[in-house]
Amino acid sequence: MNNYFNHKYPDISDLKKKAKQRIPRFAFDYLEGGCMEERSVQRNRDEINAVQLRSTLLKPFSGSDQSVELFGHTYSAPFGIAPVGLQGLMWPKAPEILAKAAAEKNIPYVLSTVSSSSLERIAEVSEGHAWFQLYNPTDESIRKDLLSRIKAAHYPVLVVTVDVPTFGYRPRDIRNGLAMPPKMTLSNIMQMLSRPRWFYETALAGKPEMQTLKPYMSKDMPTDELAAFMNKTVMGRVDIEGLKPIRDMWQGPLVIKGLISEQDVKSAIELGADAVVISNHGGRQLDAGESPVKPLQTIASKYSKDIKIFMDSGLRSGTNIVSALASGADFTFLGRPFVYGIGALGDKGGIHTINALMMQVTQIMNQLGCEKVTDLPSFLVK
Numbered sequence: 001m002n003n004y005f006n007h008k009y010p011d012i013s014d015l016k017k018k019a020k021q022r023i024p025r026f027a028f029d030y031l032e033g034g035c036m037e038e039r040s041v042q043r044n045r046d047e048i049n050a051v052q053l054r055s056t057l058l059k060p061f062s063g064s065d066q067s068v069e070l071f072g073h074t075y076s077a078p079f080g081i082a083p084v085g086l087q088g089l090m091w092p093k094a095p096e097i098l099a100k101a102a103a104e105k106n107i108p109y110v111l112s113t114v115s116s117s118s119l120e121r122i123a124e125v126s127e128g129h130a131w132f133q134l135y136n137p138t139d140e141s142i143r144k145d146l147l148s149r150i151k152a153a154h155y156p157v158l159v160v161t162v163d164v165p166t167f168g169y170r171p172r173d174i175r176n177g178l179a180m181p182p183k184m185t186l187s188n189i190m191q192m193l194s195r196p197r198w199f200y201e202t203a204l205a206g207k208p209e210m211q212t213l214k215p216y217m218s219k220d221m222p223t224d225e226l227a228a229f230m231n232k233t234v235m236g237r238v239d240i241e242g243l244k245p246i247r248d249m250w251q252g253p254l255v256i257k258g259l260i261s262e263q264d265v266k267s268a269i270e271l272g273a274d275a276v277v278i279s280n281h282g283g284r285q286l287d288a289g290e291s292p293v294k295p296l297q298t299i300a301s302k303y304s305k306d307i308k309i310f311m312d313s314g315l316r317s318g319t320n321i322v323s324a325l326a327s328g329a330d331f332t333f334l335g336r337p338f339v340y341g342i343g344a345l346g347d348k349g350g351i352h353t354i355n356a357l358m359m360q361v362t363q364i365m366n367q368l369g370c371e372k373v374t375d376l377p378s379f380l381v382k
Contacts (some may be wrong), residue, residue: 002104004351005359009344012316012337012342015353019343022198024191026176027090031339033172033284040283040291044314049289051323052381056369066358068331068373070308071157071253071274072109075331077358078373079321079349080108082312082335083133083159088116088208091342091349092201097336098124105358108222110159110333111212113146113234118211123153131157134163136238136246141214147249158250159277163258165237167230168285201346240267247271255310260295265303274328275308282313282335289300293327300328300377318360325373326380 009015011235034041068078087094095117102109103126109195110124110131122130132155137143161371176186192199196238202208210217217229247254257277270274278292278299292313300309312333313323324332334357341353365371368379 001348003355005355006324006345006348006352009352010356012340012353012356015337015344015349018345019340022195023090023343024188024195024198026178026188026191028343029172029176030086030178031084031090031336032289033170034282035170035284036166036287038283038287040280040285040289041314043291044280044283045316047293048314048320048323049291051327053323053326053364053368053379054381055367055379059369061366061369062371064362064371066361066365066373069338070331071145073156073352076106077107077354077361078325079315079332079334079357079361080131081338082160082333083110083112083115084335084339085112085114086110086116086208086210086251087339090339091198091346092205092208093117095122096125096344097342097347098350099130101354103127103129105351105354107354108157108333113212114210114230115212116208118214119149119155120153121211123155124299128154128156131155131255132161132235133159133161134246135161135235135241137234139216139234142234143246144249145216146212147246147293151250154242155252157253157255158246159255160238160243161257161281162238162243163279163281163285164235164258165217166285167235169282170284192203197346204342232255242270243271243273247273255308257312260290260292262295262299265299265305265307265309269303269306273307275310277310277333279312293324296312296324297327304330312341314325318357321357321361321362322368322376326376328377 026361063365066077068075087232095115099109099122108131110133112133113135132150253274255275256273258279259265259276260280265276278296280289292311296311308330310331311329315332315334316337321332338353341349345352369375370379
């Protein structure tokens, strides 16, 4: 299935349209929605789409190579699959499908702390190639135990998310009464029944739960207590002092995700982080927040020799990937497009989406006359 590509869905927007028809509205809203009026989600899209590139056509060109070396491993493409919480709510066994696809295509898959598959299961299906995304637990014993489990499962890279000091105010989720597992309101039940394939696959897979965090929850925790548990125990504010014990305990590559200010990047370098992800959490946390592509350009110009610089938020296509790389990113991550892919095509959706993006990146690099990913900044129209 390595080369699977469904010609009915050449564009991510095609996958999104099909996925919306197959996923219950409350789950699709969770994937698609942003904070408050969702202006930040749109700003991300507008600003990455505004990036322009300039071809050079008359110089000798021997072909393009989109591979990227990170932390001693050479990946086949300059993008990976970003952590997305509650993936199994949107499509049953989504983390397993995507982790397998990423391993097969040799790109990083980043497992979320609040995923519906356990970190041990994803380490197994990814054959040790997945990365782990950590929300820094405020409970020290949970933090130590989680890090011990991550080490024991041989995750090569740890990604610590720091841009969720509060739960985002997301009107779609509030209206839908979103919980994990979803509340059995009449509206939600009707939505499930209207998506028979999702309903059937979910029945086979079992109700989605936060498998990695289950050992730390009281048995049969009521859904109305889940948010309090997450806020108190798992998703505390992370400042530089909170990162120091993680840096001390974790000896492998450490990535700090969710930075957008130069000062924070400077602090991450001083901490000894190996990479940062310039990101605004996909527009899900601060509606008036900056889009990451412009700060990326400034940060890359100052700090690219000191630390690896990645970007996510708002990327939906090969064009967006190349635009971010041309703006100074060493690597990129996408979240929503891969969930659209499996929502539309099930088990084949991960491979299809990766292949579509790889084909797009190759076409763009060839059109520009760019042979290596590291050369892309020279094609940016400033």
